[in-house]
Amino acid sequence: MSTVTKPTKSLCSGSEAIARSAMAAGLRFYAGYPMAPSTDILETFTRELAHADGVCINVETEIEGVNMALGAAMTGFRAATGSTGQGVALMQEAIAEAGLHETPLVVFTVGRMQQDYFQSTRGGGWGDYRTICMAPKDVPEAVELTQLLFHLTDKYRVPGILLTDGILARTQVSVDLSPIEFEPLPEKTWALDGAGTGTGHSKSYWTFAGGKANNPGLGPQTHWVNLAEKFEVIARNEPRWEEVHTEGAETLIVAFGTAAAFVEHVVRDLNAEGVRVGMFRPITLWPFPGDQLEAAAESAKAIGVFELNAGQMIDDVKLNVPNRKLVRPIGGISVDDSGINIGELLDAPAVRARIELLIEEMTQ
Amino acid sequence: MTDSDTLATATLRAPSAPDMLLSREHPLCPGCGHPVSIRLVLETIEELQLQQRTIGVFGHGCSALMITHLDVDMNLSLHGRAPATATGIKRMRPDRFVFTMQGDGDMINEGLAEIMHAAARGENITCLLLNNGVFGDTGGQMTAGTVIGQRSTSTLDGRNAEQHGYPIALSKILAGMDGVSFVARTTVSDAAGVSRTKRLLKRAFEHQLAGHGFSLVEILTMCPTGWVTAASEGPGYLGETLGHESEFGVLRDTWDPAAAGAAGSE
């Protein structure tokens, strides 16, 4: 008889699940500014992080929040900040800075619709930097990707964004919040801890990598070239994606995040009815799984991009498929009168109608 | 010239620079007050034996031109954001001595929200304001610290209120805020000022070490380049402008309230 260990499960909202998963990953510092629909993550940390031997600061400004998180991360502790896209807009400079002086920093962007794709993948900061970006489709995946993001940002010493949305944030699901084990990482000997001061071996965290008079750094040219090479390594090693019924599919739908959960539901229904339509879902928006999308699109006569914006991920799709002329946007801006909540397009029948129209227009 | 025989029997009273200064050659201008201020900070760290437990967060400006010379574990933070970065560092390492070093352009212009909020929160860090009333690093333009009548490369006839508005007297404002433990104002424009600055730095550092909360020292420094004046006339110009009718010494001290208001007594 085998002993079965029951995993610990909790019923909680996506926001609570993300926050608790971060704490399971050893997060010790969070600085956040309230803004819907990201506020519940901040409130969960406000209630719980101190009990997990951590510090949560309700900051006066987003810019201070991200810079505090940078400072905390520099000392070697896992640190994060977050907001919705309009708040993360203010944090762009500091996110770039994390990329340029190699500080792991996790940002929880809880978007309102899906209009944060460009911000999350291109970034509005200065310089040749990249930000790992992951977009879970549901709460259980958000729990897993949160811990993975802390692991990868530490492993490569880069910033990372977990991109979700208001629906995921507010959906209550029963999830396993236990710590996930990853490959062990080396000790953070790079951490800024003051121990070097006055020893002749002090450290300098500086995007220009100038070092010290007695220990010159690489300098900006070499340092920035090295960073670019590091980002290429990440781009090769870390793309993640999911495919549903893509084998030989005549029509391919590309979607990310919560919208992809709706597309997947419709795609499975259509396949059960004999329609050869597949879904390709990038999980990492950066590095975008371009080679894998190219392979999945090989037999497609139509590629529909379903996203709740005026067309952002579609640029990455067109860059990677064999024939960009086959790509069509089938989503669009969809917002309610408040401008904050998702509108009527994110509904299975509406999604199905868009896919069926695409199939009709392009494959028949 | 002093001959080596004389030196052999003499006693060293003051070395040129502390051990923590990695190089005496720097690119700052003749007559700049920043290298003096920086030297005093290093001397104070050494005297209080804060080596191996100090982290500095530097703003952008001429003082940052010397970061390669300082044997201090440090971060060159984003412009104006040093108090926030220092907060994140100190909250994770409360056992470390954490200071910021920022110019007036960095602290009073770009970083006004950061310094005010860190002060109000009573963060247990020491912020140092090197105030020469100009953006020295970009050639000497006006900042929120430029006083009325002061020359800069963007106020060649002197700042006037009608055209340029008024400066922000940051130390005075912070000295009136709850959450702030210690505020002092001083200069490095003459030897007496330099000695006073050193004593006030020590007091500020001791506030942090005792866990008393937020401390700030404003050091008025010379920028002959930005002021379009001869290096030798820097101290005099400082006295006529930034230092004119100013209160020096301790402006606020919640640890020893009797010390506040004793201007110039330091």
Next chain:
Amino acid sequence: MTRERRATGTVTIDVEGCKGCELCIAACPPSVLSMSTALNESGFRYPELSDGCTGCTACQLICPDYVFEVYRLAPTT
């Protein structure tokens, strides 16, 4: 008749490190520093010490280029 000033202190001056700002000249209480006529390799004039230094350290305190080291002389018997 000029009175001879007896020095109780002395300084070493890093001539090549000086940038000619002259702050030490004004700072020196017994006024025993004056600028040279010669130039250092960077093209700056630099301070020269005459008799009467007291080793007060005012020059070292004020110098932005760390040019001075200040000494107290051994007492003469």
